Amino acid sequence: MEIAMIDNFEKFNGGKTGLVEQEILRQIDLGNFRRNSLLPSERELAKQLGVSYMTVRRAIGKLVDDSFLTRVQGKGTYVRGDVPLHRMQQTLGIVVPAWETPEHADLMMILTAIAGENGVLPKFHLCRSWEDRTVVDAYESCDYLLLVPPAPLADLPEEMLVRFRAGTTPVVVLGLDATPYGLDSVTGDACTEAGIRELRRLGHCRIGLMTQVEERGGKLLRQTETFYRNWRLRMLERFSAKEVDRMEIRIPVKAYELPHQAFYDYLYVNGKDLPFTALMLPLAVAWGVISAAADSGLAVPQKLSILSIGDRQEARFYRPRLSLVRVSYRRHAELAFEALRRRMQEPGLPPRCFTVEPELVPGETVSPLLPPDNL
Structure with missing residues (x-):
């Protein structure tokens, strides 16, 4: 991953070290440096940012002191997994099937808008099947997870299902009733x-x-x-x-x-x-x-x-x-956020399926049957 080089240091009263701190936190907010993930080495960061090694080292030391990062002897520096949500940008992982359709494009646009309205950064992940590592990556790297199933829920691997039920990251399934599997969902059934x-x-x-x-x-x-x-x-x-x-x-x-x-x-x-x-x-x-x-x-x-x-x-x-x-896809998205808030506020609640109420839109492809079929 490339990071933009930092310039105009003199305009920032925190100096070079403060700007490096700010850039690392920005990359964490964007989800590019995920919770529990290993940062690039200090020398690599210094090269990418166009600053000295000691500047990066001081910045990382400050972020360690502030409990954003942790140093592990012999391994490197990691983003902490227990950073409180209010201290960094919250991210919403959205898993959609890897084959592009107009419906998926519409849903992704609407979810992006709703996420912005809720102050959450959407991160899209395309997957081909439940076995695709992308699903686990999205679960592990984001604060919340929305799933548009790429395959029947019955095919969900048990190991993955157990992880979803654990509640570490709230999960909501879109389009299918997932309550029999212990998960919240939103459907238009x-x-x-x-x-x-x-x-x-x-x-x-x-x-x-x-x-x-x-x-x-x-x-x-x-x-x-x-x-x-x-x-x-x-x-x-x-x-x-x-x-x-x-x-x-x-x-x-x-x-x-x-x-x-x-x-x-x-x-x-x-x-x-x-x-x-x-x-x-x-x-x-x-x-x-x-x-x-x-x-x-x-x-x-x-x-x-x-x-x-x-x-x-x-x-x-x-x-x-x-x-x-x-x-309505917009209503799907709104109810998905309602389900996520409910799960965050009371993690022990039983799973619930939220239903989008349908709307009849008259058109030219249906007409009365004359005489009616009374069978």
Whole structure:
């Protein structure tokens, strides 16, 4: 890591030593020198900062006296792990899957804004799986941790789960209910119920679901397992298990590929022979599905109503205007900070799942079914 060379010493009444102290504390605040991490050697710091070795040594000695740093004989100087939070910039580790999507970009922008409003410095970490060392690094180097799961929570290694539950660093999971695993979480699970209720109000009872799936170790994994489970429970109220199975369209998508093409290909070929009158799907794939309907001559919403679930800043610019159950990312972020504050104030509280209330946004992709499907 490069550190900017210090100049204009004469303008700082603390002199060179004071400026070196200030720069080291700044790097700690930024998270570049993490708690319990080894600092560069004093000679290396002197070279990077453009000052003498003795200036750095005096500055480090002062920070040791002030309980920011500690010297370990034969090893070097470390940032102390027990520096009180009020004495340095607090950092928020945010772990997101390594594959970039518009949803992740939106969420990262919003979390950055909310973190700033709360006086916390966000540090983003991209990971590919729970085994990725990045997750542990984020946990160990930050004061708080938000997780957007890169894989099902059931795949969380037990060692990592035990560490998260220990409470040393408060952890909140975004997007999945993590309370069965002993962790706080924020979800938009109520969106499924809201979407089905709205479609039934408009006369639709045969409501299909498009889900992204992946086969791993002989098991079928859905990207939105809770979404699927809630939908299935509601469909079983009126239809047999066999009929409900037919109303779920499972779209295999290879790892690290955007799903739009796979969703497009399926609907383009099979769109005129669907066992439902309305379809629910993640907003992330809406473009692919609506494009396939247009290209195949499947009229939306006259022949098929499409209700999207999710949030995206530019969704209001889509044409046709999407009928949408919106689960606000900003509200996700606000509730995540509420969960973190709760955990800091009372560490022994049982885990809680905070729910983002959905908002129905009218559009042009859903219409009443005439005559209504009364099954």
